[in-house]
Amino acid sequence: MPITIYGIKNCDTMKKARAFLDKHKVDYAFHDYKTAGIDKDRLEVWAKKAGWETLLNKAGTTFKKLPDKDKDGLSEKKAIALMLAQPSMIKRPVLELPRGKLLVGFKPDDYQAAIG
Numbered sequence: 001m002p003i004t005i006y007g008i009k010n011c012d013t014m015k016k017a018r019a020f021l022d023k024h025k026v027d028y029a030f031h032d033y034k035t036a037g038i039d040k041d042r043l044e045v046w047a048k049k050a051g052w053e054t055l056l057n058k059a060g061t062t063f064k065k066l067p068d069k070d071k072d073g074l075s076e077k078k079a080i081a082l083m084l085a086q087p088s089m090i091k092r093p094v095l096e097l098p099r100g101k102l103l104v105g106f107k108p109d110d111y112q113a114a115i116g
Contacts, residue, residue, distance in 0.1 A: 003028040003115075006038070007092035017093045017106040026115050033087040043080050046094060049102045052076040056083060057091040 005021065007014040009032050021028050031038075046055055056079045057063060063071070063082075070082065083090045095103040095114070103110055 003098070004031055004096045005029070006031045006033055006090075006094040006096070008032060008034045008088060011092050013106050014093050017095070017111070020106070020108060020111055021115075024112075024115060033090065038084065038087050038090065040080065040084055043083055043090075046102060046104070047076055047080060049100070050104045052079045054104050055079070055091055055094075057089050060089060062086050062088045 003021075003026060005014075005017060005028050007017070007030075009030075018030065043055070056074075066082070070078075091104050093104075093106055095111070097103070097114055101114060103114055
């Protein structure tokens with residue numbers, strides 16, 4: 001399984017993560033879920049591996065602008081529905097690595113440890 005980085009092209013954190021991978025000559029595919037979307041099955045797998053709380057970007061503007069009724073009583077099911085409806089609510093980047101490893105967010109030390 002090749003390495004795939006998921007996110008939004010113009011996100012500053014995405015730019016840092018992709019620059020890190022490029023600098024370390026890591027071969028990867030980029031999936032822009034703003035333009036290509038994201039499927040429910042993949043989000044459910046990510047939520048199981050990383051936790052939906054980690055995956056949902058509560059600090060982002062998109063989440064903050066939601067009506068309180070959408071933010072109240074969050075559950076995995078509700079969070080996945082929100083992320084499917086508005087993929088910019090998914091924390092960026094999500095890095096899928098071989099053997100099912102998953103990194104959410106960008107921390108250079110974690111990336112270094114994951115790519116070797």
